[in-house]
Amino acid sequence: MLTSPEKRISPKALKVWKIYGAILSFIVFALSIAATVAIFLLDLPKWIIPILVVVDICFLLTAVFFVPKIRWERWRYELREQEIELQHGLFVLKRTLIPIIRVQHVDTNQGPIMKKYRLASVVISSAATTHEIPALDEDEAEELRKTISYLVRVVREDV
Structure with a gap:
């Protein structure tokens, strides 16, 4: 694996x-x-x-x-040039690869409790599904959102 x-x-x-x-x-x-x-x-x-x-x-x-x-302990993620990898789960560990080329848009979400702790979630939408990276520091979430958006533009320009 x-x-x-x-x-x-x-x-x-x-x-x-x-x-x-x-x-x-x-x-x-x-x-x-x-x-x-x-x-x-x-x-x-x-x-x-x-x-x-x-x-x-x-x-x-x-x-x-x-x-x-x-x-x-189980929640992990990684952003690469061609894909985003997510890993999460309580009893069953789920790993997801999201091709950058399939990303349609990226949002950040922040409820009142998360705002108090200066956290935000990044929501990645593709044609078929949405994926969420929960509870990142606000600055990290904003930087991740911008980086994913940039990588999507670069990959689409290359195609």
Whole structure:
């Protein structure tokens, strides 16, 4: 198998993904409270409540502590003259090669939490799909966007 791409996303991505995990865990916790209320109102078996508590705790631990760390360790990318290589995945490692000639446009995205940590994502669009390199430092994301755009122009001029 070929060597992995060398560049990593920002370490600040861990904080952002932990915040996203905490928000998602809060939503799951709110749904569990609603389910608990329904259990009491509908006089359903009470043994379901401890199961909900265990599920909430497991979800919180997974979404806040385990998934962000694994996701950050696996996310890598590399920009070459003829292609962009992406590698990511939690349990299944996915590697993607995007030919520069197929790139149609490149965008940067930045939500409110990513803006607070000065991070941005680069979205690469081709005819069939879009690919995202998440959580790069703002300056790195902007430089990557400009470099990809330049390489696309150079490759198309050569064709």
